[in-house]
Amino acid sequence: MKSIYSFTIEKPKEIEEKTKEKRKNKETGQEEEVEVSKKITKKVPYEIVLKEPNRRELEEADMEYSIEISRCIKRGILTKAMLAKKYSDTGGILTEKDANRLVDLYGSLSDLETQAAKMGIKTAGKETGALTEESKRISGEIAMVRRDIVDLESSLTNQPTLQHTAVLAFLISTMSAQFVSPTISSQYTKHKA
Numbered sequence: 001m002k003s004i005y006s007f008t009i010e011k012p013k014e015i016e017e018k019t020k021e022k023r024k025n026k027e028t029g030q031e032e033e034v035e036v037s038k039k040i041t042k043k044v045p046y047e048i049v050l051k052e053p054n055r056r057e058l059e060e061a062d063m064e065y066s067i068e069i070s071r072c073i074k075r076g077i078l079t080k081a082m083l084a085k086k087y088s089d090t091g092g093i094l095t096e097k098d099a100n101r102l103v104d105l106y107g108s109l110s111d112l113e114t115q116a117a118k119m120g121i122k123t124a125g126k127e128t129g130a131l132t133e134e135s136k137r138i139s140g141e142i143a144m145v146r147r148d149i150v151d152l153e154s155s156l157t158n159q160p161t162l163q164h165t166a167v168l169a170f171l172i173s174t175m176s177a178q179f180v181s182p183t184i185s186s187q188y189t190k191h192k193a
């Protein structure tokens with residue numbers, strides 16, 4: 001049997017311990033060997049082993065998982081995909097004003113990064129060489145636009161419906177791709193990392 005992990009614990013257990021004693025028989029007066037059993041509490045070591053599942057057990061676990069998921073869906077609990085679909089059908093969690101603001105911010109970020117590339121300014125990492133006033137201004141504007149984007153996207157975490165869900169990261173990435181052109185979103189993901 002292959003195991004993933006094992007450890008030992010000691011658990012108190014009541015054990016019947018047998019001992020042999022020599023006693024004098026009252027009737028005959030002779031010494032006899034008598035077996036005496038006493039109940040004592042001892043710590044007994046137990047080894048706990050987490051077995052590595054084989055292919056059949058993995059398939060059975062997958063089947064149980066699928067059955068439980070379908071039960072939950074029948075009860076009305078939404079999966080991540082269903083929740084994302086519901087939000088996309090209703091227009092998302094962003095208002096139209098916020099969505100337009102996000103598109104404008106990504107557009108201006110793209111324009112500023114294009115200007116910076118033409119001037120030879122590095123937008124990520126350490127700056128090289130002396131910065132001119134124009135390059136300092138562009139670098140500052142890029143930082144401000146990025147901060148505004150982060151503020152707008154992080155304001156989504158304050159919404160009660162998504163506060164403690166794993167769906168939040170999925171929705172933010174989906175919204176970024178939905179409201180921004182592919183060139184802008186690819187530039188944003190390069191600098192985000």
